[in-house]
Amino acid sequence: MSRRLLLCALALLVGCAAGPTPPAAVTTDSASSLRLIGMQQLRPDLRVQDTLVGGISGMDYDAASGDWLLVSDDRGQHGPARFYRARIAYDGETVGDVAIGAMVALRQPDDSLYPAWGRPGVSADLEALRIDPVDGGIWVTSEGDRKARVPAFVRRVDADGRHAGELPYPAALQIQPDCECGGRSNQGMEGMSFSQDGRHLWLALEGPPIQDGPLAGPGQGALTRFTLAQRDGTIVAQYVYPLDAAPAPAFRGGFVDNGISEVLVVGARRLLVLERAGRQIAGREFVFDTRLYEVDFAQASTFDPDAPLEPARVTPGVKRLLFATAQLPQGWADNYEAMAWGPPLADGRRSLVIASDNNFNGGPTRFLVFDAGLPQD
Numbered sequence: 001m002s003r004r005l006l007l008c009a010l011a012l013l014v015g016c017a018a019g020p021t022p023p024a025a026v027t028t029d030s031a032s033s034l035r036l037i038g039m040q041q042l043r044p045d046l047r048v049q050d051t052l053v054g055g056i057s058g059m060d061y062d063a064a065s066g067d068w069l070l071v072s073d074d075r076g077q078h079g080p081a082r083f084y085r086a087r088i089a090y091d092g093e094t095v096g097d098v099a100i101g102a103m104v105a106l107r108q109p110d111d112s113l114y115p116a117w118g119r120p121g122v123s124a125d126l127e128a129l130r131i132d133p134v135d136g137g138i139w140v141t142s143e144g145d146r147k148a149r150v151p152a153f154v155r156r157v158d159a160d161g162r163h164a165g166e167l168p169y170p171a172a173l174q175i176q177p178d179c180e181c182g183g184r185s186n187q188g189m190e191g192m193s194f195s196q197d198g199r200h201l202w203l204a205l206e207g208p209p210i211q212d213g214p215l216a217g218p219g220q221g222a223l224t225r226f227t228l229a230q231r232d233g234t235i236v237a238q239y240v241y242p243l244d245a246a247p248a249p250a251f252r253g254g255f256v257d258n259g260i261s262e263v264l265v266v267g268a269r270r271l272l273v274l275e276r277a278g279r280q281i282a283g284r285e286f287v288f289d290t291r292l293y294e295v296d297f298a299q300a301s302t303f304d305p306d307a308p309l310e311p312a313r314v315t316p317g318v319k320r321l322l323f324a325t326a327q328l329p330q331g332w333a334d335n336y337e338a339m340a341w342g343p344p345l346a347d348g349r350r351s352l353v354i355a356s357d358n359n360f361n362g363g364p365t366r367f368l369v370f371d372a373g374l375p376q377d
Contacts, residue, residue, distance in 0.1 A: 033373030034292070034322050034352075038095030039332060040088070041364040049103040051079030054360045058129035058192075058262065059338040059353070064136065067101070070338070070355065071129035071140060076116025078360060080105040081124035082161070083138075088353065088367065092345040095369045104161040106140065111162065123150055127190050127206075127337075128262065132156070133198035134231075137164055141203070143188035144175035151175050152188040154203065167201070168233035172306045173209050173225065181211045190337075191263030193271065195228075200236060202271060203227045206259040207243070211308040216243045216258040216277075223309055223316065224260060226271075226297070237302040240309065240316040241295060247279045250287075255280040261290070261337040264352075266374075269297040272322070274339055274354070284361070290336040292323040292354075323370075334366050335359065342369070344376035 046053040057073040071083040082105050089096030106124065108114055114124040128141040137156050144152035152175055154167040173189075176182030184207060191204035207215045208224045216222040226239045246258040258277030265271050273293045278286050295317040303314055325333040334356040342351035350372040358365050 035371040035373065036323075036328070037090060037092060037351075037369045037371055039329075039366065039368055040095045040098050041366045042098055042100070044358060044362050044364050046100065046365075048084060048100050049079075051082060051103050052360065053084065053100055054078065054358045054365055056355050056365050057127045057337045057357045058140070059355055060129055060131045060340045061342050061353075062131055062136075063343065066343075068340070068342075068353075069129055069131065069138065070100075071126045073126050073357065074360070075123060075125055076114070076119075079103070081114040081126055082106060083126075083129060083140075088342070088369070090342075090351070090369045092347065092349075092371060095367070098367055104159075106157055106161045107163055109163045109166075118148070122153070123148070125150075125186070125188075127188070128192035130192050130194055130201075133194050139167075139192065139201070141189040141192050143186050143190070143206075144183060145185045146175055146177045146183075147185065149175070149177050152183055154189060154192070154201075167229065167231075170227055170229075170235060170238075170305055172211070173205060173227070181209070183209050184215070187215070187259065190260050191273070193263050193265040195265060196268070199231065201229050201231065202263060202265060203229065204241065204260050204263045204273070206261070207257075208309075213309070213311070216246045218248045218256060219245050221245045221258075223311060223314075225309075226263075226317070227305070235305050238305045239297045239300045239302065240314045241273070242316045242319065244275055244277065244291070246277050250279055250281045255286075262339040264339050264341065266294060269300075271295055271297075272339065272352075273319070274336060276336060278335070286335075287333070288325070288335045289333050290325045290354075291321060293319045293321055295319050328368070332366065332368075334363070336366075336368070341372075345371060348376055350374045350376050 055072040055074045058071040067085045085101040087099045115121040117123045125143040156165040187207040189203045190206035222243045228236045246256040261276040262274045276290045297317040300317045301315040337357040338355040352370040352372040354368045356366040
């Protein structure tokens with residue numbers, strides 16, 4: 001997701017204004033249950049198998065192997081479309097090293113590598129990765145681009161990165177360069193998470209499709225969509241999520257935005273949501289901040305997935321603020337885009353790991369490790 005960040009980028013301001021009418025309810029009742037254990041980072045020049053490690057936009061933990069899978073949103077500039085296998089050492093009190101192991105290149109249905117951005121064919125802009133709890137396969141999402149006429153997709157690969165299937169992309173949310181409708185460039189399925197039973201996938205757009213109204217801006221939030229789909233792509237329901245407003249520009253014409261960078265299932269209709277906003281402060285310099293919310297869709301309304309939203313006629317999910325990067329030690333606010341449950345801690349509680357996308361801008365890749373305050377399933 002944040003190639004946009006690389007090109008224009010973002011910064012989140014804690015306490016941004018709530019989304020548009022109807023507004024989200026935001027509380028901090030459970031913030032005390034999320035405890036930061038520690039942090040770690042990778043140096044920005046780390047190379048593995050002739051690729052530069054960076055652009056980490058999605059991750060998941062493989063309990064069978066003990067590996068973390070980290071997907072890069074590199075569009076071919078520093079290596080092929082890929083994910084890495086890694087080990088992250090931590091317990092309930094300390095965070096040790098992050099060790100990057102093998103690089104796995106992803107392949108298209110014809111078994112060729114994905115072309116670099118700007119080359120003929122469907123390029124990959126990978127933003128989320130999840131391990132299938134049913135059969136251990138690997139699912140990835142890719143954002144599209146209207147100008148380049150590159151569609152978005154949700155595809156399945158095996159452990160070696162070979163194509164193993166595709167989820168039909170919701171038609172109303174797909175890139176449609178010949179009409180003022182459909183998905184926006186770099187605003188596709190940024191978040192993905194399996195339901196607890198593995199029978200469904202939750203997919204979250206970073207920002208609203210064109211027909212649903214403008215993106216979040218200074219002083220104005222936006223409504224984006226969460227899709228609950230069966231494993232064959234059949235849409236079970238779509239829900240509205242109210243995005244916070246973007247921060248104010250640092251200077252006239254300066255870039256700002258706010259959107260979803262990852263989601264993670266907590267319950268039947270409850271998910272953790274990373275909102276990440278940004279603000280350009282000078283040239284290619286940007287300030288970042290992130291908020292972690294829990295959203296509850298239990299009382300939210302559903303709607304026709306093929307029709308534009310009518311804001312006055314939908315009830316969005318209810319948000320509760322859990323954590324913001326303003327609570328981190330100074331200097332650790334960053335462009336956090338990846339999030340996954342980790343192995344249980346010694347007391348049986350869930351661990352949660354969040355990682356940053358450095359946009360290959362010379363900064364480190366950072367990892368935050370939390371005691372989530374929840375029992376492991």
